[in-house]
Amino acid sequence: MQKKLLGEILVEMFGIGVQEIEKALKFQKEYGGRIGTILINSGIISEVQLLEALSAQLSIPLFKQYVKDRADIISFPEIGAVAPSWLLEQHIIPLQEDGDAYVFAVVDPMESFTLEALQNVLNGRDIRYVLCSEKDFREIAADYKKKYALSETVISYEMDEVEKLKDLASEAPIIKFVNTTISKAIDSRASDIHIEIFEDNCRIRFRIDGVLNDMEFLPLKMHPAITTRIKILAGLDIAEKRLPQDGRIDLKVASKDLDIRVATFPTIFGENVVMRLLEKTSIEFDLATLGFEKDNLGQFLKLIRNQFGLILITGPTGSGKTTTLYSTISKLNSKEKKIITIEDPVEYQIWGVNQIHVKPSIGLTFASALRSILRQDPDIILVGEIRDRETAEIAIHAALTGHLVLSTLHTNDAPSAITRLLDMGVQDFLINSALMGVLAQRLLRTICPKCRREETNISSDIRREFKLDEMVGKYGIGQANFRRGAGCDYCVGTGFRGRLGIFELLNYDDHLKRVLLQHHNYQKLKEEAERLGMRTLREDALLKLLKGTTTLEEVLRVT
Secondary structure, three states: OOOOOHHHHHHHHHOOOHHHHHHHHHHHHHHOOOHHHHHHHOOOOOHHHHHHHHHHHHOOOEHHHHOOOHHHHOOOOOOOOOOHHHHHHOOEEEEEEEOOEEEEEEOOOOOHHHHHHHHHHOOOOEEEEEEOOHHHHHHHHHHHHHHOOOOOOOOOOOHHHHHHHHHHHOOHHHHHHHHHHHHHHHHOOEEEEEEEEOOOOEEEEEEEOOEEEEEEEEOHHHHHHHHHHHHHHOOOOOOOOOOOEEEEEEEEEOOEEEEEEEEEEEEOOEEEEEEEEEEOOOOOOOHHHOOOOHHHHHHHHHHHOOOOEEEEEEOOOOOOHHHHHHHHHHHHOOOOOOEEEEEOOOOOOOOOOEEEEOEHHHOEOHHHHHHHHHHHOOOEEEEOOOOOHHHHHHHHHHHHOOOEEEEEEOOOOOHHHHHHHHHHOOOHHHHHHHEEEEEEEEEEEEEOOOOEEEOOOOOHHHHHHOOHHHHHHHOOOOOOOOEEEOOOHHHOOOOEEEEEEEEEEEEOOHHHHHHHHHHOOHHHHHHHHHHOOOOOHHHHHHHHHHOOOOOHHHHHHHO
16 A cells, blocks of 8 residues: 555645645745645644654654653663764664664654664664654753763764764765755756755755755754765865865766866854856857847957957856856867966866866966966967966966967956956056956846746836836837746746846957046046947846846846
8 A cells, every 4th residue: 555645644634735735845846855844834734743644654653652651661772883972963862672673762754864874783673763853852862861971962073983974974875865966956957056054954055047045954963974975076085174175076967977066164063065066068158149249249259359469257256257268269269279278177178279277286376377388389378367466467468479368357347357457466558558358247047938928017117217218229129028937847936047148348449548547447447438338237137138038136136
């Protein structure tokens, strides 16, 4: 006979509405988590009701049913193969030994990792469980600590416990959990997985289309094994928890080759882990598909056709700068050109391009690598990022000696890239001699094509505030098409699927060079650039709003 689902039992036992169960299941599908926890957090059921339903579903007796007189029954037997402190950390307490069987109090009977690990350790012994509320468990735990003289349990592993940590990370449930999490992230089109530890739980979040989404909350006891498993895969030191570490994992999931960048860092509660997922073969680097408006694309193509000079691409982390750089390199790549890149790290491999991964630990920095590759006779040089005056001046020197140099800066818009170079200590005449243009960019979520609907409630106040009607005429759009995503399975209920770039292209011409020499002022540069026709990031985003590509809320979020 097939076991009933928890939702069905809750409906039968407590008359919970089917619609409430369906809402919780939909939330679970979108964001993960346990159905029981979702229902409790929503105020639909109580903890007692959940325990009774789980008891009926799993045929596990409730603690209060099992124990009539706790003092007579509970003996807290010693489990020779398992330390009492470990059991307490896992929220499991042995109540009594009954012949060949051990009876354990457990709070979460669905926690397969711990229960399977316990079964493996106690191979050959029968194990029975009773279901405990958090309140009852705390009371039992206080007595258990007294018997075995245990201090307050804090999950921490000293050097002599490294082998134990490795064993935990090598358990089949943990291996399965990590692999499943990565597979879910790939299926959800996530770019990053965040594993974060707090005082009372561990949270897993996916960054989908640039926005973080809660996926699952886990008990603290799983965190050390999960992070250790990831650190082992990434070749990191599992005993080092006090310092940040970086590593990478090459993995194949569902026929997809993944390059996963792993970064760990310590917090007051333990180590957090961020995994950036890069599919080696899934990205096509094509400038025409990035979101450029036709006029901006034409100007940018004209810039990159120059034989020498410096072109900068700016924006915060995660704004798509690397994709734009790689698309530019792919456009310029030909048998007549020698292209060398200096990156930290090399995110994607491009056939025919010489790519260098910087290693500051051995002295191979952006500046030292750039200085050396000038002797390799390149035509085009890509410098992953200009971080200091030395790198900036060498890049400018390369641009002045017959090389086309592409690089990035972390600035909010295009004009501020010039003042950023001045702040680094680069002379204004050097900037004017080498710099040809600056492209600032962001990534904007696009409306899901499966559930998009026409939106007619754009008020006249909003049209006036953002000058939308003026833009329709200015850019020859014809008619504004406002749309919004209703939310569907294809977009995981968000109303958005995929992202496009918005761009601000500053063509650094002779007039702007004179403005820099006369004023050294960001605001004056920005005003003159806009007067000469530079479209700002906000305007480029509003163009996509008028064309029905995104929503006003998304425009305001990004710009």
